[in-house]
Amino acid sequence: MTDEELKGTGVSGTPETENEAPMSETDASKTVQEGKDLTDEEIAEQNRKCLETGDFTEFDDAFEAHLEQKRRDEKAEADRALPPDPDSLLEVRHLKMYFPLKKSLGGKVLLSLKAVDDISFTLKAGETLGIVGESGCGKTTMGRAILKLYKPTDGQIFFEGKDIAQYKSAEMRPLRTKMQIIFQDPYSSLPPRSTVGGILSEPVLVHKIVEKDKVKDYVLEVMDQCGLRDYYYERYPHEFSGGQRQRICIARALSVNPRLVVCDEPVSALDVSIQAQIINLLKRLQEQRGLTYVFISHDLSVVKHISDRIGVMYLGSMVEFGDKKSIFSRPMHPYTQALFSAVPNPNPDVKMDRIVLKGDIPSPANPPKGCKFHTRCHKCMEICKHVAPVYREYEPGHFVACHLYPQEEQ
Numbered sequence: 205m206t207d208e209e210l211k212g213t214g215v216s217g218t219p220e221t222e223n224e225a226p227m228s229e230t231d232a233s234k235t236v237q238e239g240k241d242l243t244d245e246e247i248a249e250q251n252r253k254c255l256e257t258g259d260f261t262e263f264d265d266a267f268e269a270h271l272e273q274k275r276r277d278e279k280a281e282a283d284r285a286l287p288p289d290p291d292s293l294l295e296v297r298h299l300k301m302y303f304p305l306k307k308s309l310g311g312k313v314l315l316s317l318k319a320v321d322d323i324s325f326t327l328k329a330g331e332t333l334g335i336v337g338e339s340g341c342g343k344t345t346m347g348r349a350i351l352k353l354y355k356p357t358d359g360q361i362f363f364e365g366k367d368i369a370q371y372k373s374a375e376m377r378p379l380r381t382k383m384q385i386i387f388q389d390p391y392s393s394l395p396p397r398s399t400v401g402g403i404l405s406e407p408v409l410v411h412k413i414v415e416k417d418k419v420k421d422y423v424l425e426v427m428d429q430c431g432l433r434d435y436y437y438e439r440y441p442h443e444f445s446g447g448q449r450q451r452i453c454i455a456r457a458l459s460v461n462p463r464l465v466v467c468d469e470p471v472s473a474l475d476v477s478i479q480a481q482i483i484n485l486l487k488r489l490q491e492q493r494g495l496t497y498v499f500i501s502h503d504l505s506v507v508k509h510i511s512d513r514i515g516v517m518y519l520g521s522m523v524e525f526g527d528k529k530s531i532f533s534r535p536m537h538p539y540t541q542a543l544f545s546a547v548p549n550p551n552p553d554v555k556m557d558r559i560v561l562k563g564d565i566p567s568p569a570n571p572p573k574g575c576k577f578h579t580r581c582h583k584c585m586e587i588c589k590h591v592a593p594v595y596r597e598y599e600p601g602h603f604v605a606c607h608l609y610p611q612e613e614q
């Protein structure tokens with residue numbers, strides 16, 4: 205949105221990108237406040253006064269939302285010119301994945317669901333990034349967008365130093381073996397009519413990982429690494445338990461020698477005892493092969509066990525990100541604090557101060573104004589209802605978006 209478009213109205217009904225919905229009538233009517241037709245400068249001044257006094261009665265939410273969007277777009281544009289981080293295998297910048305919900309007759313997107321909205325992070329080779337957040341916060345969508353299983357709406361995805369966000373499928377083909385995914389449900393993700401040997405040999409043959417006459421030996425070696433006995437080679441998926449099937453899925457992903465593996469809730473469908481075996485297997489394979497994981501889970505104790513860094517997502521945004529130690533020793537965001545407070549402590553002498561999240565998760569198609577978490581936050585202040593907090597680095601590598609912390613650079 206240009207300044208010119210904003211001028212005099214405070215809002216524009218014209219979507220900024222084809223995925224952006226126009227301002228609703230309710231929002232638009234709020235900008236031209238009763239009996240007043242203010243210029244942008246006047247609205248800005250009025251908002252500034254509200255922020256100063258803490259009285260938000262006259263605050264123009266729609267104007268603030270547009271300014272915030274403009275600031276974010278300018279930041280994304282400025283960051284676009286920066287070279288990729290040389291220390292990272294994966295760098296995600298301002299990633300957006302919007303699903304269109306409503307289109308005009310001409311095919312223009314009128315309303316979209318912002319499943320992933322402006323997410324940025326870096327991940328070094330050999331590290332594990334744990335992604336946590338409630339159901340529907342966009343974990344799977346983010347994982348899939350990183351692997352280009354979805355075409356991202358916007359943003360940059362640097363893999364091995366190259367921005368693959370706009371790569372076409374032909375350009376992605378040579379990278380497919382380097383980026384793999386392991387799904388939650390080991391029951392539905394294996395073809396029922398192929399033997400284990402067939403399932404594991406296929407990608408090895410298709411991607412010519414080894415010479416044809418060496419495929420069987422190679423597959424047996426991968427099976428051995430994944431704790432699968434060689435006589436399983438001739439068996440079918442239905443003959444295996446959930447844990448064994450997940451081992452087959454892991455072996456299939458690893459058979460093509462990936463560097464990055466997105467593990468999307470890989471143990472959620474398994475018994476607790478089997479979960480530990482699979483997590484330990486993933487850790488061992490990571491050490492042996494130098495793998496990099498994006499490990500998605502809603503189980504914090506699992507994430508704590510496997511991750512080097514942790515990202516906490518809420519309604520499509522990253523609200524806190526940092527290394528495991530700093531996040532667990534000092535969770536800063538009230539949402540992270542609430543999630544952590546729900547993890548049972550094995551020590552019965554430690555008193556648990558459980559923070560119960562109030563209300564339901566709002567719809568990502570119509571997220572709350574200001575801080576998206578304000579409708580459920582136990583520390584919500586008036587400003588949180590009107591102004592989105594800045595996502596800022598407070599300790600080296602520890603990022604948070606919350607008004608409880610200084611919003612300006614010190």
Ligand SMILES: Nc1ncnc2c1ncn2[C@@H]1O[C@H](COP(=O)(O)OP(=O)(O)OP(=O)(O)O)[C@@H](O)[C@H]1O
Nearest residue numbers: 303317319338339340341342343344345346502568
């Ligand atoms: N293909 C799609 N089309 C439209 N909306 C989608 C699509 N895929 C996901 N969504 C929506 O995007 C949001 C994020 O979904 P996603 O599956 O990424 O969440 P999640 O964090 O992985 O949840 P869970 O923990 O339940 O797996 C949800 O509101 C979901 O309904």
Ligand code: SF4
Nearest residue numbers: 575578581588606607
């Ligand atoms: S910005 Fe406000 S509502 Fe949002 S998490 Fe922080 S305190 Fe809670």
Ligand SMILES: [Mg+2]
Nearest residue numbers: 343344345468
């Ligand atoms: Mg999911």
